[in-house]
Amino acid sequence: HQHSKLPAGSYRSTCCYCGVGCGIIVNRDRQGNISVEGDKDHPVNRGMLCSKGMNLHYTVMDTSDRLLYPEMRYHRHMPRQRVSWDQALDRAAAAFRQIIEKYGPESVAFYASGQCLTEEYYVVNKLIKGFIGSNNIDTNSRLCMSSAVAAYKLALGEDSVPGNYDDIELTDCIFVAGANPAWCHPILWRRVEAAKKANPSLKIIVSDPRVTQSCALADLHLQVMPGTDIVLHHAIGRLLIEQGHTDHTFIQQHTEGFERYRETVMQRSIASAAAICDIPESSIREAAALIGKSRRFMTLWTMGLNQSVVGVNKNLSLINLHLITGHIGKPGSGPFSLTGQPNAMGGREVGGLANLLPAHRVLDNPAHRKEVQEFWGGVPLSEKPGLTATEMFEALEDGRLKAIWIMCTNPLVSLPDARKAEAALAKAKLVIVQEISSKPETLRYADIILPAAAWTEKEGTMTNAERRITHLQKVNDAPGEALPDAEIICRFAKKMGFHGFDYNTPAEIYEEHCRLTTGTRIDISGLDYNILQQKRSVQWPFPEGTENAGTPRLFTDHRFYTPSAKAIIHSFEDGNKSVPPDPLHPLILTTGRIRDQWHTMSKTGKVSKLKQHIPAPLLEIHPLDAAARGIRADDIVEIFNGNGQVRVKAQLSTSIKKGVVFLPMHWGKILNNDLNRANNLTHTLVDKISKQPDLKFAAVEVQPYRKQ
Numbered sequence: 001h002q003h004s005k006l007p008a009g010s011y012r013s014t015c016c017y018c019g020v021g022c023g024i025i026v027n028r029d030r031q032g033n034i035s036v037e038g039d040k041d042h043p044v045n046r047g048m049l050c051s052k053g054m055n056l057h058y059t060v061m062d063t064s065d066r067l068l069y070p071e072m073r074y075h076r077h078m079p080r081q082r083v084s085w086d087q088a089l090d091r092a093a094a095a096f097r098q099i100i101e102k103y104g105p106e107s108v109a110f111y112a113s114g115q116c117l118t119e120e121y122y123v124v125n126k127l128i129k130g131f132i133g134s135n136n137i138d139t140n141s142r143l144c145m146s147s148a149v150a151a152y153k154l155a156l157g158e159d160s161v162p163g164n165y166d167d168i169e170l171t172d173c174i175f176v177a178g179a180n181p182a183w184c185h186p187i188l189w190r191r192v193e194a195a196k197k198a199n200p201s202l203k204i205i206v207s208d209p210r211v212t213q214s215c216a217l218a219d220l221h222l223q224v225m226p227g228t229d230i231v232l233h234h235a236i237g238r239l240l241i242e243q244g245h246t247d248h249t250f251i252q253q254h255t256e257g258f259e260r261y262r263e264t265v266m267q268r269s270i271a272s273a274a275a276i277c278d279i280p281e282s283s284i285r286e287a288a289a290l291i292g293k294s295r296r297f298m299t300l301w302t303m304g305l306n307q308s309v310v311g312v313n314k315n316l317s318l319i320n321l322h323l324i325t326g327h328i329g330k331p332g333s334g335p336f337s338l339t340g341q342p343n344a345m346g347g348r349e350v351g352g353l354a355n356l357l358p359a360h361r362v363l364d365n366p367a368h369r370k371e372v373q374e375f376w377g378g379v380p381l382s383e384k385p386g387l388t389a390t391e392m393f394e395a396l397e398d399g400r401l402k403a404i405w406i407m408c409t410n411p412l413v414s415l416p417d418a419r420k421a422e423a424a425l426a427k428a429k430l431v432i433v434q435e436i437s438s439k440p441e442t443l444r445y446a447d448i449i450l451p452a453a454a455w456t457e458k459e460g461t462m463t464n465a466e467r468r469i470t471h472l473q474k475v476n477d478a479p480g481e482a483l484p485d486a487e488i489i490c491r492f493a494k495k496m497g498f499h500g501f502d503y504n505t506p507a508e509i510y511e512e513h514c515r516l517t518t519g520t521r522i523d524i525s526g527l528d529y530n531i532l533q534q535k536r537s538v539q540w541p542f543p544e545g546t547e548n549a550g551t552p553r554l555f556t557d558h559r560f561y562t563p564s565a566k567a568i569i570h571s572f573e574d575g576n577k578s579v580p581p582d583p584l585h586p587l588i589l590t591t592g593r594i595r596d597q598w599h600t601m602s603k604t605g606k607v608s609k610l611k612q613h614i615p616a617p618l619l620e621i622h623p624l625d626a627a628a629r630g631i632r633a634d635d636i637v638e639i640f641n642g643n644g645q646v647r648v649k650a651q652l653s654t655s656i657k658k659g660v661v662f663l664p665m666h667w668g669k670i671l672n673n674d675l676n677r678a679n680n681l682t683h684t685l686v687d688k689i690s691k692q693p694d695l696k697f698a699a700v701e702v703q704p705y706r707k708q
């Protein structure tokens, strides 16, 4: 791919919001004003940007909310004071040493983010696993992608997205499951829209309890009840088998487990599946016919499948449809999990989760642990998995965890059962918050605040949902004394007396990460910043000697990464394990995003244009459910269950299923009012394999709110 040379004052970057990973040109004029435009040379977005990306410059230019200096306090009841970096990091290192000496390395933890750059992830993972000697690092990616990761590993032998975005233009049929890409992955959806326009015979199926914007393009909408995805996927699987749409040769030569799967899906009739999903039987038959007749078939999914107590099985049940039809490893065909965050994939490359080691190595493999320890030259790596996101807050609650270092994430809005998480954080002996914004509620609990550089103020790399790595150039300096996250972590590591953190540039960190991937399945040993800048973006693997732009498609030879080289078709029951509705809480709450906001709004919340679309949280409720409770449009309603309450306006809408209500997840606590926070109502229940919380399903009741 050829790239035009940029004029002085223009820099290439990548959008720091969603996992689509759009290329951006950032322009800085002589007065320091920043503007952004879509990068026409970037293969992902070809110059397009969505409303969030288009307004990114406002988030950079407005520094009114930024943290400018380190601050600390010695006691919770004391006010924090501005200190120098040395004072803050000396204090952090002394406190960490003291806690580790007294309670052991597992008494401290880092909670990071899918928005960190790969280099930042790499150094913090190296610090805790390789030198502190604990695996207590997890990120908010646990709330986002971990079920998809676990399912890929179980089915294909490796956390590997097989295809790429070009498949959208090549496919005959797209099944979008539990996702609303028209709002949450908008540029990708524009490619779907364009593909449909160019090829009207392209069929699109959407399954979602809500009629979303994505349904406008769909040939078929399956408005399923929350938690019934496995039933639906199994029923489609049954019909594909019964109607002879499976690929026998592929099943025989390249898969294991088909017979058991066949027996499992035959146990439930299509009529019974339709009743459980609460959709017409004919819709399931139509979906199976569309998939069965297509020569190329791809699936796109996100949180509707991932954020579930049975998230891994939901993912596997969808991947199974590819394995029984042989639609994988071919142009236009394959399972494709859409990443929520811009660099969740990069975080996994460096092993930045509680159960991983660098380059997708695993903790329970002694050879992997030895390789990494020898490479880093630190302490022996622990084989005991670290605490995952929700486990960290449980461990704070019961006192096992004493110190938590939160970087680049806002857990008191994004974690399930947020009030409980807040109470747990209040119990910590030491809270360190590394942040760009002065807004997040976590800062209230921080003993040490470390101001971090934002998107354009640092250099590094990110990997998008299609394994595409792009380099982000630094454009401007951070305000005040804010520092890039990697530099903060390295300075701290040196204060702790650890060697191996003397990097002069992010490029050196990246080179070390690339070397550590040598010989693994995600080998990028052929990569460095120069090559990335030349090629603009590449797709991993990219081993030494790679000439082209990497590997656009995996499993083209149908050899998978399992011991037998065959993909595994998994069988399991189709039930959901969420806390079920009861007579006192008969409605199912599902949470999600709106078009113009991102996560917990620390960036998008600053842009007034983005507030115009939906300025405040609303409860979507079906008119029949509303009428039964005496609720009229725009009434203030209280949504409640055993975990807490939320109080917002009601929006009566037939686009939500009867019996289901929807709340956006973006809003948090404003001053002392936490009644906008959807996660007051969600449960800490997690999938037993992926440890991803059940954020899409909570039994609630709704009533009109009347002031006492």
Ligand code: SF4
Residues within 6 Å of the ligand: 015, 016, 017, 018, 019, 020, 021, 022, 045, 048, 049, 050, 051, 052, 053, 054, 185, 186, 187, 188
């Ligand atoms: Fe950014 Fe995602 Fe929008 Fe692209 S689609 S501009 S990556 S938010």
